[in-house]
Amino acid sequence: MQVKLKVKRFDPADSGGKTWWQEYEVDVHPDSTVLDSLIEVREQADGTLAMRCACRASICGSCGMKVNGSAKLVCKTRVLDVAPNGEQLTIEPMGNQHVVRDLVISLDTFFNQINRVEPFLQPSFVPEKGEYTASNESMENLLTSMNCIMCGCCVSDCTVLEVDSNFIGPAALAKAWRFTEDPRDSKRDERLKALNDENGGMWDCTRCMKCVDVCPKGVAPMDRIMELREAAIEVGNTNTHGYHHTESFYKSVKKNGRLDETRLAIDSAGMFNIPRMLDLIPIGLAAMQKGKLPPLMPHKAEDHKKVKELYERVEGESK
Amino acid sequence: MYEHDVLIIGGGLAGLRAAVEVTRAGADVAVISKVHPVRSHSNAAQGGINAPLTDRGDDWEGHAYDTIKGSDFLADQDAVEVMSSEAGEAVLELERMGVIFSRGEDGKLGTRAFGGQKVARTFFVGAITGSAILHVLFEQSLKLGLNVYEEWFVTKLIIKGGVCRGVVAIDLKTGEMHTIKAKAVIMAAGGAGRVFEPSTNALICTGDGLSLAYQVGVPLMDMEMIQYHPTTLARTGILMSEAARGEGAYLLNAAGERFMEKTAPDYMELASRDVVSRAEQTEIDEGRGIDGNVLLDLRHLGRDFIEQRLGYLQEVSVEFLGIDMAEQPVPVQPGMHYIMGGIKTDVDGATNVPGLYAAGECANVSVHGANRLGANSLLDTVVFGRRSGAHAVEYIKSVGAHSPAQEDLASEKSRLQALLDRPKGERVATIRDDMARGMTKGIGVFRDQASMEGALENLANVKSRMGGFSIENKGKVFNTDLMFGLELEFMVDCAEAVVAGALTREESRGAHFRTDITERDDENWLKHTLMYKDEESETGVRVETSDVSITQWEPVKRVY
Numbered sequence: 051m052q053v054k055l056k057v058k059r060f061d062p063a064d065s066g067g068k069t070w071w072q073e074y075e076v077d078v079h080p081d082s083t084v085l086d087s088l089i090e091v092r093e094q095a096d097g098t099l100a101m102r103c104a105c106r107a108s109i110c111g112s113c114g115m116k117v118n119g120s121a122k123l124v125c126k127t128r129v130l131d132v133a134p135n136g137e138q139l140t141i142e143p144m145g146n147q148h149v150v151r152d153l154v155i156s157l158d159t160f161f162n163q164i165n166r167v168e169p170f171l172q173p174s175f176v177p178e179k180g181e182y183t184a185s186n187e188s189m190e191n192l193l194t195s196m197n198c199i200m201c202g203c204c205v206s207d208c209t210v211l212e213v214d215s216n217f218i219g220p221a222a223l224a225k226a227w228r229f230t231e232d233p234r235d236s237k238r239d240e241r242l243k244a245l246n247d248e249n250g251g252m253w254d255c256t257r258c259m260k261c262v263d264v265c266p267k268g269v270a271p272m273d274r275i276m277e278l279r280e281a282a283i284e285v286g287n288t289n290t291h292g293y294h295h296t297e298s299f300y301k302s303v304k305k306n307g308r309l310d311e312t313r314l315a316i317d318s319a320g321m322f323n324i325p326r327m328l329d330l331i332p333i334g335l336a337a338m339q340k341g342k343l344p345p346l347m348p349h350k351a352e353d354h355k356k357v358k359e360l361y362e363r364v365e366g367e368s369k
Numbered sequence: 370m371y372e373h374d375v376l377i378i379g380g381g382l383a384g385l386r387a388a389v390e391v392t393r394a395g396a397d398v399a400v401i402s403k404v405h406p407v408r409s410h411s412n413a414a415q416g417g418i419n420a421p422l423t424d425r426g427d428d429w430e431g432h433a434y435d436t437i438k439g440s441d442f443l444a445d446q447d448a449v450e451v452m453s454s455e456a457g458e459a460v461l462e463l464e465r466m467g468v469i470f471s472r473g474e475d476g477k478l479g480t481r482a483f484g485g486q487k488v489a490r491t492f493f494v495g496a497i498t499g500s501a502i503l504h505v506l507f508e509q510s511l512k513l514g515l516n517v518y519e520e521w522f523v524t525k526l527i528i529k530g531g532v533c534r535g536v537v538a539i540d541l542k543t544g545e546m547h548t549i550k551a552k553a554v555i556m557a558a559g560g561a562g563r564v565f566e567p568s569t570n571a572l573i574c575t576g577d578g579l580s581l582a583y584q585v586g587v588p589l590m591d592m593e594m595i596q597y598h599p600t601t602l603a604r605t606g607i608l609m610s611e612a613a614r615g616e617g618a619y620l621l622n623a624a625g626e627r628f629m630e631k632t633a634p635d636y637m638e639l640a641s642r643d644v645v646s647r648a649e650q651t652e653i654d655e656g657r658g659i660d661g662n663v664l665l666d667l668r669h670l671g672r673d674f675i676e677q678r679l680g681y682l683q684e685v686s687v688e689f690l691g692i693d694m695a696e697q698p699v700p701v702q703p704g705m706h707y708i709m710g711g712i713k714t715d716v717d718g719a720t721n722v723p724g725l726y727a728a729g730e731c732a733n734v735s736v737h738g739a740n741r742l743g744a745n746s747l748l749d750t751v752v753f754g755r756r757s758g759a760h761a762v763e764y765i766k767s768v769g770a771h772s773p774a775q776e777d778l779a780s781e782k783s784r785l786q787a788l789l790d791r792p793k794g795e796r797v798a799t800i801r802d803d804m805a806r807g808m809t810k811g812i813g814v815f816r817d818q819a820s821m822e823g824a825l826e827n828l829a830n831v832k833s834r835m836g837g838f839s840i841e842n843k844g845k846v847f848n849t850d851l852m853f854g855l856e857l858e859f860m861v862d863c864a865e866a867v868v869a870g871a872l873t874r875e876e877s878r879g880a881h882f883r884t885d886i887t888e889r890d891d892e893n894w895l896k897h898t899l900m901y902k903d904e905e906s907e908t909g910v911r912v913e914t915s916d917v918s919i920t921q922w923e924p925v926k927r928v929y
Contacts, residue, residue, distance in 0.1 A: 062846050081604065081689075093798035097841030097850040102408075104571040107607045107685060109500055110408045126688045150542060151847040157405055157519070170508040171467035180424070181464040186472040186479070190677075196469055196494070196501055200407050234467070 051080045053087040053129050054138040057099065060149050072096075073138075084124040084132065084139065085113055088153075101153035108266060111199035114206060115153050116142040121203035123266040144206030146215075160202045163219040167226040167245070174236035184233045195228035195274060197267040204261035204271050216250040220261035220271030223252055227274040230281060239285055245278060246287045252278045253292020291318045304361050307354025311344035372771050373399045373516070375761050376536060376551035378523055378578060380406030382499070382747060383729025383754035384557035385506035385515075387718075390758030392513045396765065399516035401523060401538060401549065403573065403852070406507050410559050410571045411750065414499025415610035415681060417481060417491035418747040420460040421453060427490055429453040434922055436745060439485040439641045440709075440738025441879035441889065442924035443591065443897070443917060448734045450920060451716045452745075452752050459751045460492050467505045469494055471678075481678075482615045484743045485641040485929070491744045496610050496681035499747060518549070522852050523577065524785065526554065526725065527777045528585050533724035534772035537781040541852065544845025546785070548778045552768040553724045553761040556582055556712060557754060560730035561863040563856075565705035565812075566805030567606030569598055575856035576863035578731035582712045583862050587720045588899040588913070590733040592710035592863070593870035593881045596741055597814045599645040600665050601704030607689060609682055609701055611743040613667055614638040616678055620649065621664040621698065622657040633929035640929035643740040643880045646703035650814045653702065662700035671695065703814050707746060708863075709737040709880065710870065713899060718757025724764065726757040735897065738917075739879020788854055794839040797853045801860065804831040808864055812871050817885040821871050825908070828864055832909075835861060866900040869910040873898050891924050 055074045060067065076090040085103055092099045103113040108126040115124055117132055118140050133139050147155040173182070204220040211217050226245055229235045245252045252275055261271040283293060298317030302310035319326035337343040351357065375391045377384045380402035391398040400406065421432035433453035437444050464470055464478060470492050473479035483491040494501035510517070518538070525537045527548070535550040558578025562570025583589050599620070600609040614620070620638050622628045632648045633640035640648075649663050667675055672695035675683055679694075686692045686699050711733035718726040718734075729750045736749055804827070811824025835858065842850035876890035877883050896914040903911035 061844065063844055079604070092849075093796065097796070098844065100842075100847045100849055102404075104404060104408050104573045105410065105413055106572065106605065107413065108688065109412045109497070109681070110404075110410070110571060112404070112408050128688075151844075154847050161405075165511060170512040171505075173465075176465055179461075181461050181470075181478055183476040184472065185476055186474070189469045189472055192469050193495060196504065197497065198504075199412070199500065200504075232467070232469075 051078055051082070051129070052076070052136065053078055053082070053133070054136065055087060055091065056138050056140050057091075057153070058142040059099070059152050060143070062151060078129070080130065082129050084117055084122070084127045084129055084141070087129060088124065088141070099153075100151045109199060111201035114144050114201040114203045116144060116206065121145070121206040121264045123201055123203065126266055144202055146205055146208060146211040147202065155202070160200065160205050160221065163205065163222040164200070164225055166218055167222050167229070168237075168241070169225050169229070171229065171232065171235055172237045173234050182234045188231075188233045192228050192232055195224050195269055198224055198269045199267055201266065203264045203266060204269075207260045207264045209258045209260055210254055210256055214250070214254065217254045218245070218250050220255070220275065223255070223278060224269050224271040224274040227278050230278065242278065242282045242285055243287055246282050246290050246292070248291055252282065253290060253295070291320070294318050294320060302348065304358060305354075306348050307351030307357040308348075310348035312346055313348065370550070371547060372535070372550035373397050374551065374765050375553045375555065375758070376401060376549055377555040377557055378402070378536065378581075379409070379557035379559055379729065379731075380404070380517060380519070381409030381411035381557065381559055381729060382503055382506060382750035384555070385503070385510055386751045386754030387555050387557060387728060387758035387761070388515055389506065389509055389513065390755045391762055392515065394759070394762040396762050399518060399549070400510075401518040401521045401536070403520060403522045403541070403577070405519045406510065406517060407504060408573075409503060410574050411503045411747070412500045413569070413571060413608065414747050415496040415608065416483060416612035416615060417493030417498045417744045418460055418502070419483065419486070419491050419742065419744040420456040420748065421488070421490050422457045427488055429456065431488060432456065432486070432490060435486045436736065436742055437738070437922050438927055439740050439742040440736075441740055441927055442891070442895065442922075443594070443735070443738030443878060445735050445918040446920040446922060447918045448716050448736050451756075452734075452736045452748060455752050456748050459748065459755065463502055463505065463751065466509055468502050471495070481612060482639060484611050484614065484639045484645070485636070486742065491615065493612065496612050496679050502747065522855070523581060524855060525777060525781050526581050526585050527772070527774065528722065529772045529774055531722065533585070533722050534774070537777050539785075541847055541849070544848055546778060546782050548775060550771040552765040552771065553726065555718065555757050555761055556725065556727040556731055557729045558731050560708045561860065562705060562708070563801075564805060564860045564863045564867065565595070565809045566802060567601070567604070567809070568705040569601050569606050569608040570706070575860050577856065577859045578727065579711060579866075580859035580862035582720065582725065582727060583866065583900075583902050585722060585725070586902065587722055587725065588713045588901050589863075589866040590710055590713040590735060590897050590899050591739070591870060592708070592866040592900055593812070593874055593898065594709035594737070594739050594879060595705060595812060595867065596642055596707035596709060596880055597646040597703040598706035599642055599649055599703055600701040601706070602685075602689060603660070603662055603700055603702055605689060606704045607685060608704075608706065609665060609685065609699060610679070611642070613665060613679060613682055615743075616674070617670055619666045620645070621666050622652045623659050624657060628652050628657070628663070636929040641740050642743065643882070644929055646814050647882060649703055659700060662702045664698035665701045666698040667694045668696065668698065705809060707741055709733070709735075709739065709741050710867070714757075716756065717760035718753055719760060724768070726761050728753040728757040739881060785851065789840050789843055789851065791839045794837040795834060797838050797840075797850075797857050800831055800834050800838055801857050804828065804861065804864055807831070808867065812867055815882055815884050816871065817883050821868065825868050825872065828861070828868055831864075832861060862902070865908065865910050869900050869908060869912050870898040873912045895924060
């Protein structure tokens with residue numbers, strides 16, 4: 051089977067760094083993965099192509115890269131699934147991370163994020179003999195996050211990291227969840243408080259679902275982030291923009307059947323947060339110029355009563 | 370200039386466990402690895418880790434005997450006694466560090482059955498046990514602030530006055546070469562699976578550690594003992610864990626018969642790996658297979674059970690074969706998986722070179738002998754990783770200052786430059802494939818004099834081409850092309866030792882099954898083979914033998 055590839059190359063040694071696209075065509079077995087094809091390139095066509103790979107079995111996390119614009123573990127991506135009719139595949143290094151050479155990105159961004167969550171068990175005591183006692187359910191629950199192989203696909207395609215490199219990122223938050231939910235860990239409250247940090251913490255996720263989409267191991271980092279938020283609210287960490295934002299969203303839709311964006315901006319910042327309020331002014335002016343300023347007084351949606359009924363039904367069911 | 374008390378080569382389970390031990394003792398330690406620690410091949414261990422927990426009615430002697438019987442009585446019994454008696458604490462300690470082992474109703478760790486053992490004593494995390502433990506040891510390394518030279522590739526061990534004093538290595542990210550001085554070096558660089566093709570092993574398992582030690586005069590022991598795992602996927606060689614059979618899966622031939630009945634009526638699918646692989650190969654060779662495979666059947670276990678306890682296997686089966694295991698059996702075949710042989714060490718990981726230790730798959734203590742039991746490899750890494758770390762700490766107390774020598778760096782630089790400067794020649798991958806296919810063909814599940822001589826001849830041809838390969842990438846940054854050339858040199862060393870060991874052992878024992886001499890010969894061959902690098906010899910290797918340590922279990926006929 052012929053596979054056509056267009057690979058983004060980067061050579062840092064070439065006069066301060068040169069990027070170019072290079073096309074390859076290789077002949078591989080019909081069952082082959084994208085990784086098999088790239089290995090064929092590297093071994094038979096172009097030994098200068100740099101990439102990482104090791105296990106070939108989706109467990110080591112080495113071979114994350116972008117295929118047709120979306121991060122994938124290429125060892126578990128079959129060519130026929132992404133190019134059923136022999137289309138050319140576009141291969142690029144992962145995003146949001148510094149490129150070292152060709153398809154190799156620096157691991158620093160990813161592991162610096164992981165390091166920020168104190169990613170190790172912090173128990174209050176260590177049994178002198180034997181193991182900790184804990185229910186199997188509570189342990190199996192953690193497997194969702196322990197399935198993470200640290201490939202970096204979620205970090206690559208995170209739309210928040212694209213604009214805010216200070217965000218702690220989906221992988222680190224999923225890792226943090228693994229400790230807040232571990233019955234053996236004693237730092238749940240402290241962890242939740244720290245992750246509540248408005249400077250890049252759990253509330254900076256915009257729920258775009260990208261990380262859930264690209265995670266090759268079903269970790270669904272965004273779902274873990276939502277669970278972290280619920281946990282943070284539950285333990286009383288409510289004095290944050292994030293929580294105010296959520297609460298305002300909830301109330302205004304319940305009341306008006308639609309979102310009161312002006313109120314949302316003010317509530318999220320906090321009415322007496324003068325610097326933040328001042329920050330909002332230019333945004334408001336710019337919106338006004340484009341005719342996008344939300345109405346200062348909210349108007350109700352026609353069906354707002356139905357929306358309220360929906361609220362009551364859902365909340366009734368969840369009780 | 371870099372220097373540490375202890376330098377550990379390899380960031381997998383053995384290396385990280387050793388690093389934890391050295392850090393606890395307060396010594397200065399660093400890990401150096403050609404990949405980031407969480408990329409290490411320990412990840413690939415699926416099924417579990419064995420431990421006889423004596424407070425739960427098991428006894429360590431039982432585990433020791435199963436291990437020794439599994440080894441076809443080639444394991445050193447003193448070493449097995451150490452491993453089995455320390456196993457319980459080693460596994461419980463992992464749990465206390467944070468590993469999410471599966472549990473029973475009582476909230477205590479639960480077990481599953483595994484091959485070659487009647488007692489269910491395998492602790493596990495779904496089918497990702499290796500990955501789950503590796504990630505927790507990595508967490509511990511972050512907690513301890515461990516120094517890691519990640520993506521540094523060691524090219525040479527520095528030996529001064531017969532003592533190991535550090536390494537020369539390339540920082541792959543910059544391409545610069547450096548000396549790292551150390552008072553002790555622990556080799557924990559993993560196996561050599563890529564010497565064979567196909568193999569379940571990661572592409573990084575190129576025998577670097579075995580070769581580096583071999584080159585400085587350390588013997589490689591029992592290298593002919595190559596484990597063929599009974600359940601690997603056709604073509605790709607991807608592993609399907611023994612956990613499947615541990616949880617009750619059947620092996621079927623084309624006629625739908627559970628053929629293990631013929632060779633292991635008592636243990637059935639859970640006989641030792643060498644026994645099951647031979648039974649499968651026999652079915653295939655005698656025309657009762659399906660396109661070179663037999664079938665692994667889990668359908669009777671039910672979807673929920675499969676997804677809960679063997680989730681990763683289901684993922685692999687669906688992703689790579691498009692087969693839903695709850696609906697259809699999976700075609701499998703024996704595939705090269707593990708090398709029982711390795712760097713000869715004592716029970717403290719020490720080699721015959723002072724200052725050089727080894728642990729994990731690259732080492733041979735020997736606890737696996739002629740056939741390793743499933744779930745004993747993870748145990749081996751943590752028990753002997755810890756011991757080698759502890760012993761290295763003791764050793765460095767008697768070592769004075771670091772060695773001042775730098776000449777190794779200069780000679781390594783010129784050696785690598787010469788490699789880069791070679792005129793255009795053969796591709797590394799072509800020579801590697803020829804070597805690896807020849808090894809699988811000659812040193813397979815079944816072997817005989819002719820096949821082994823074929824492997825030797827093939828290897829001689831490969832060696833004759835080693836001066837003629839070239840490196841296409843001349844750049845400095847992340848030049849993996851150069852690394853693959855160096856890895857091929859390592860692999861050829863390993864292949865040489867494997868073939869020499871195989872041709873020496875004139876009997877059938879465990880994984881070394883000769884169709885021309887089918888019986889075990891305790892009178893002459895209850896012995897280890899020791900391969901020494903020897904440039905004087907025609908084959909490049911000198912073979913010696915040594916006695917097996919027998920403490921309390923006299924060899925008997927091995928029946929499953």
